[in-house]
Amino acid sequence: MKFLTNLRRHAAARPALLILALLVVGLGYSVVSPQQSSAETEMTQQIEEGKALFDFTCSSCHGLGGEGTSQGPSLIGVGAAAVDFQMGTGRMPAAREQAQLPSRKVNYSQEQIEAVAAYVATLGAGPEIPAESAYTPEGLTEEEIARGGALFRANCSACHGIVGGGGAMPNGKYAPSLVETDAVHIYEAVRTGPQQMPTFSKDVMPDESVREIIGYLDEAHEQPNYGGLTMGDAGPVSEGFWAFILGIGGLAIVATWIAKKGARAR
Ligand code: HEC
Ligand code: HEC
Incomplete structure (x- = not known):
């Protein structure tokens, strides 16, 4: 306190303060205004x-x-x-005119x-x-992803199939596979309802639910599928081959992940 009082009483204090204030205002203005x-x-x-x-x-x-x-x-x-x-x-x-425009x-x-x-x-x-935070599956918990699965089965799988592999629609149309679809486009499809797809508003389906669905699809399509659903039609040889590739590939990914995590922890 004593130090401050002394400082305020100093002869140069007022002009110095004035200059400081002007500087702050000037700087603030030059930073803010042209940017805007x-x-x-x-x-x-x-x-x-x-x-x-x-x-x-x-x-x-x-x-x-x-x-x-x-x-x-x-x-x-x-x-x-x-x-x-x-x-x-x-x-x-x-x-050109087409019943349905493919991506x-x-x-x-x-x-x-x-x-x-x-x-x-x-x-x-x-x-x-949308901003990335509205659709990125990053950071979702297992529980939220499971909820995304339930939401997907209730709202989407009638047309797109249980895990989003796609499905036929009346009049030669189809609900496309969602395996390759970017997260942002899943979000936008939900909000804008292309063609026969219904539009889901934020009231019906809040951002958090869309994110959970995206998280579910992300996980469903990431995981090796041993059920024989998407392995082409070449039979057991191809299945064994894919099991091998996915198994070893998966292990390699897990190993890299563990190594990275370890490195980060250190
Ligand atoms: C009544 C059937 C129906 C329902 C229910 C439905 N969709 Fe669709 N969806 C479609 C059709 C048909 C298209 C193709 C539209 C087009 O090609 O213009 C489509 C397209 C999409 C696409 C674009 C895929 C691409 O090609 O990149 C996404 C993503 C999508 N739907 C996600 C969803 C999600 C998520 C839900 C549930 C919240 C859902 N859909 C519910 C019928 C449906
Ligand atoms: C040859 C004609 C044609 C051209 C060119 C065309 N469109 Fe379309 N567009 C259509 C038709 C037909 C539909 C409705 C069918 C559908 O939704 O798939 C449509 C649908 C759309 C929709 C969906 C509307 C909705 O209700 O959700 C958008 C958005 C759109 N077009 C944007 C564009 C943009 C942007 C361009 C230029 C880069 C463009 N279109 C060029 C014929 C065209």
Whole structure:
């Protein structure tokens, strides 16, 4: 206390304080203000880029303002998540009329996809592209993954099969296999309901439940399957072969994991 009082009484204290205050304000301003405005221009730039790409690639079917044509539905209110899903799995842009568009090789960068998504989001509010924390299966407990399995069997397996291997639908359509699907696209499919798939809102299925389902699928598709379900049709030789590969591979992975963990602990 005595030290502080002495300091305050010092002749230079006031001017020094004033200079300090000015410095703080000035620095604060120069740090905050240009950042804000550059983030804003980046946003509008992204939307403009997205609109240009949309007008060129998508508007022939979805209309110049995304209002839809006889060739494609309106995209007003489908949200950024629907665009990220449709373009990110290679379904869009559709090449031609088909009962169902298969997922294909993606010819656009994630940046381009996000630009189109940002533009479509300006047409009407809809589900957003989720943050990674909403869909990453990382950190889920065994109990949560088991709950994900129960949720999947109750809500999804009627169409997609018990472990997400896919299944036939009426009129020659199908619910695709989910073995190769990225976590983010699983999340987006749940929120946007492509084609005959129902849309699950956050009220019906909170983010945590979607994450648990993703965790279940992740685990189900990671684990070697000795049941003979997905081993092709080459019979016991192929099964033995796969058992060997998966067994040894699995052991190798476990060994590496243990070694890594040990190294980290040290
Ligand atoms: C050749 C016509 C055609 C082109 C080109 C096309 N689409 Fe589509 N799009 C369709 C049709 C038809 C559907 C509905 C069938 C379906 O959902 O699979 C559709 C559905 C969609 C959906 C799903 C809408 C919903 O309700 O969830 C999105 C999102 C979409 N398109 C985005 C795009 C984007 C973005 C582009 C450009 C990169 C594009 N499409 C190019 C025909 C087209
Ligand atoms: C009524 C049947 C039905 C139900 C129930 C259903 N789906 Fe689907 N799902 C579909 C169909 C049909 C498609 C293909 C849509 C397309 O190709 O545009 C699909 C597509 C998907 C895709 C995209 C896969 C890919 O090709 O990359 C994912 C992921 C998905 N569903 C997850 C789920 C999950 C998770 C649930 C449960 C919460 C669920 N679905 C419930 C019918 C269903």
